[in-house]
Amino acid sequence: MTTETKRLIRVRTEKGAVFKRDGFGKKRQLSDSWRKPRGQHNKQREQKKAKGALPKPGYGSPIAVRGMHPSGFFEVLVFTENDLENLDTKTQAIRISAGVGGRKRKALQDKATEAGFKILNARVVKVPVKKEKPAEPGKDKKETKAKVAKKEAPAKKGAETKKPVKSASTSKSAEKETAKKEEKAAKPKAKEAAKAPAKKAAPEKSDKKPAGGEKAPADKAKAKKKTTSGVKKNE
Numbered sequence: 001m002t003t004e005t006k007r008l009i010r011v012r013t014e015k016g017a018v019f020k021r022d023g024f025g026k027k028r029q030l031s032d033s034w035r036k037p038r039g040q041h042n043k044q045r046e047q048k049k050a051k052g053a054l055p056k057p058g059y060g061s062p063i064a065v066r067g068m069h070p071s072g073f074f075e076v077l078v079f080t081e082n083d084l085e086n087l088d089t090k091t092q093a094i095r096i097s098a099g100v101g102g103r104k105r106k107a108l109q110d111k112a113t114e115a116g117f118k119i120l121n122a123r124v125v126k127v128p129v130k131k132e133k134p135a136e137p138g139k140d141k142k143e144t145k146a147k148v149a150k151k152e153a154p155a156k157k158g159a160e161t162k163k164p165v166k167s168a169s170t171s172k173s174a175e176k177e178t179a180k181k182e183e184k185a186a187k188p189k190a191k192e193a194a195k196a197p198a199k200k201a202a203p204e205k206s207d208k209k210p211a212g213g214e215k216a217p218a219d220k221a222k223a224k225k226k227t228t229s230g231v232k233k234n235e
Helices: 003-015 102-115 137-161 168-195
Strands: 074-078 092-096
Parallel strands (some): 074 092
């Protein structure tokens, strides 16, 4: 917006010409929108100063700014996306019609902002959220149990099948550690064996029989058991 248009808009507002219908404050059914007074004894028609001014050519706004929005753009009423064609983004601003619904309004606003238009009555459109139907309580329990079983089954299978893979470096280090432990355990046993006194060898039993008519020494006679009655048995 140039400085000249700003100046002309300021001139238009400074005039402040407001024309109201005569008698609009006396009767409730009358609005303040302008109507020409036609009564024979009407004081406004006779142009009495206290009754308000009549519209005259001197109250008009400059031609260059006439019908212009205070933002410096000329308004264009838009109903569909096709209405955006052949419009100038530098001099014209769009106003979306009140009859346009929320879904179409959102699409129209998105297209207008992409094209670079100024929207005079832009609005945040709320997209309705679809409500899910509540499922039956019995089915929910069955479904949850089935889902839990499906999740647990592959986890268990994977745990059984997968085994920790030992690398070559870890296996060698483990073998070295076991060898060291065995050496340490063998040293104290060798020392104990060296300190302990040597045991006498037991005489070997000969299975050979005595030569000639030599008899083997008889075993000691076994002691006879005493009877409880004290009476000797017949020999």
